[in-house]
Amino acid sequence: MTEAQPIASLLGDTTGDAGLRTWRVGDAPALLAAWNDPEIARWNGVPPEPSVELATKWLTGASRQTTGSPSVDVVLVDDSDEILGEIGFVIDRQRQVAEVGFWVGGAHRRRGVGSRLLTAARQLAPALELERAFAISETENEAAIALLGACGWPEVATTTSKRRAFLLPAPKPA
Numbered sequence: 001m002t003e004a005q006p007i008a009s010l011l012g013d014t015t016g017d018a019g020l021r022t023w024r025v026g027d028a029p030a031l032l033a034a035w036n037d038p039e040i041a042r043w044n045g046v047p048p049e050p051s052v053e054l055a056t057k058w059l060t061g062a063s064r065q066t067t068g069s070p071s072v073d074v075v076l077v078d079d080s081d082e083i084l085g086e087i088g089f090v091i092d093r094q095r096q097v098a099e100v101g102f103w104v105g106g107a108h109r110r111r112g113v114g115s116r117l118l119t120a121a122r123q124l125a126p127a128l129e130l131e132r133a134f135a136i137s138e139t140e141n142e143a144a145i146a147l148l149g150a151c152g153w154p155e156v157a158t159t160t161s162k163r164r165a166f167l168l169p170a171p172k173p174a
């Protein structure tokens with residue numbers, strides 16, 4: 001693997017999206033709000049007892065992520081730096097395979113934020129040197145499955161009827 005770079009150094013160049021940035025320790029209230037969002041808590045892994053302290057601890061790690069980290073998470077913000085949503089990779093470095101996770105804050109859904117996050121994942125993936133990445137959704141998560149379909153992520157077979165898997169496509173041509 002090439003030398004690890006801070007994620008922040010990639011965002012301007014690889015995504016061309018000024019609204020993407022890394023998490024900061026000061027984002028604890030926004031992260032806590034996301035953990036307390038019922039839809040995010042239902043479909044994404046969130047701590048059983050969310051708190052500002054826990055959010056601050058998690059953010060301290062996330063703010064130091066590099067292209068070599070086992071997890072890479074970035075947020076999409078609006079003009080006033082409000083966090084609209086997150087896209088993240090959980091990476092198995094040995095296999096160079098990742099699972100892509102994402103969420104959009106409750107007040108910002110159905111405005112194209114999820115689509116922008118999935119595009120950002122496609123643009124970021126090459127810098128993470130992955131062989132493949134997948135988004136895996138519970139079968140009942142109609143919004144996530146509709147979003148992945150709308151964004152053209154091809155579905156691949158799983159060994160369970162409880163979850164559906166979608167392959168991260170190649171980066172969008174500039």
Ligand SMILES: CC(C)(COP(=O)(O)OP(=O)(O)OC[C@H]1O[C@@H](n2cnc3c(N)ncnc32)[C@H](O)[C@@H]1OP(=O)(O)O)[C@@H](O)C(=O)NCCC(=O)NCCS
Pocket residue numbers: 039040043044101102103104105108109110111112113114115116136137138141142143144146147148150
């Ligand atoms: C799934 C989620 C990320 C979608 O984000 P979003 O910003 O609302 O998605 P977009 O606005 O980009 O939607 C793009 C398209 O996806 C489809 N879509 C998105 N949400 C949908 C929903 N609730 N029902 C049906 N289709 C939906 C539509 O085709 C939509 O286009 P349209 O709005 O023009 O009809 C959001 O609902 C969310 O955060 N849910 C909770 C967390 C979660 O489920 N994470 C995924 C775990 S696998």
